[in-house]
Every structure is written in C-alpha cells, then in structure tokens.
Amino acid sequence: MLKYYNYDIVFQEIPNEVTLAVNITNCPNRCKGCHSPHLQNDIGEELNEARIISLMDKYASAITCFCFMGGDADPQQVAILANFIRFHYHDVKIAWYSGCTKLPERFDIKSFHYVKLGGYVEALGNLKREISNQHLFQIQQNGGMKDISYLFKVL
Numbered sequence: 001m002l003k004y005y006n007y008d009i010v011f012q013e014i015p016n017e018v019t020l021a022v023n024i025t026n027c028p029n030r031c032k033g034c035h036s037p038h039l040q041n042d043i044g045e046e047l048n049e050a051r052i053i054s055l056m057d058k059y060a061s062a063i064t065c066f067c068f069m070g071g072d073a074d075p076q077q078v079a080i081l082a083n084f085i086r087f088h089y090h091d092v093k094i095a096w097y098s099g100c101t102k103l104p105e106r107f108d109i110k111s112f113h114y115v116k117l118g119g120y121v122e123a124l125g126n127l128k129r130e131i132s133n134q135h136l137f138q139i140q141q142n143g144g145m146k147d148i149s150y151l152f153k154v155l
C-alpha cells in the first residue's frame with residue numbers, strides 16, 4: 001500500500017511539464033541530509049485508484065504530468081497506479097521519482113514517461129548539479145531510457 005503526505009503543482013521536477021507531484025511516505029532510503037525526513041515515516045492517507053480519481057477530477061485539466069514522488073517501499077504498487085492513470089487519463093504523462101540507484105526487478109517501465117533514479121548524496125547534490133548521481137530518464141516506446149538530466153542544467 002502507498003500513502004501520501006501532500007501534493008503540489010510544480011514546474012521544475014519534470015522539464016517542460018506542469019506536474020502534479022504527490023509526496024509518498026514510508027521512504028526506506030534514509031539518505032543522509034534528506035530534504036524531507038517526515039517522508040520517511042509511515043504517515044498520511046492511502047494513495048489508491050479512488051484518491052487518484054479525486055485528484056484528477058480537480059487537476060487533470062491543469063497539468064500535463066502526474067509524478068509519484070517516492071514509493072520505493074512498494075514499487076509494484078507505483079506501477080499499478082501508473083497503469084491506472086495511463087489507461088484512464090491519456091493526455092497526462094506519468095513520472096516516478098525513485099531514490100534507488102536502479103529499477104526494481106521485473107518492473108513495468110512502459111507505464112511511465114519519465115523516471116528519476118538515484119538517492120540524495122549531499123556531496124553530489126540534486127539533479128541541477130553537473131556531478132549529481134541522480135538522473136532523469138525519458139522512457140522510449142521500446143522501453144529504452146534516454147538520459148535527459150542535461151535539461152536541468154539549462155533551466
């Protein structure tokens with residue numbers, strides 16, 4: 001099960017998209033210098049199909065992208081909900097911000113348009129830094145992953 005703490009419409013997490021970013025809790029990654037330590041706690045409301053419908057009723061016409069911010073404790077549920085969005089909201093792209101360095105085993109990447117990989121390492125910084133360990137990938141139709149992290153450096 002996934003739970004979320006809050007959400008916001010943001011403009012920089014996914015370049016060239018207006019994104020509804022949903023902050024998922026119970027993060028298992030424990031990055032040193034975590035920007036949002038409260039997201040490591042098992043708190044918040046369940047994020048399920050009904051909640052997504054309710055969010056989309058409000059925001060679907062105002063956004064171009066829905067982003068799961070976290071969810072590494074239950075990535076298969078992230079994929080299930082991504083499939084749900086893809087099936088019901090054709091005009092909205094789907095993104096996932098994972099704090100892991102690689103995708104989980106048997107993960108259905110084709111549910112997504114964008115995936116960010118990499119935890120937060122203080123010395124390396126976030127996606128905007130040249131030396132960051134984090135990368136944003138655009139998912140190609142054949143399942144390939146194109147690194148588009150360079151787009152952050154020119155924002």
Ligand code: SF4
Binds near residue numbers: 031070
């Ligand atoms: S992945 Fe994000 S929320 Fe989770 S511990 Fe790392 S910085 Fe914090």
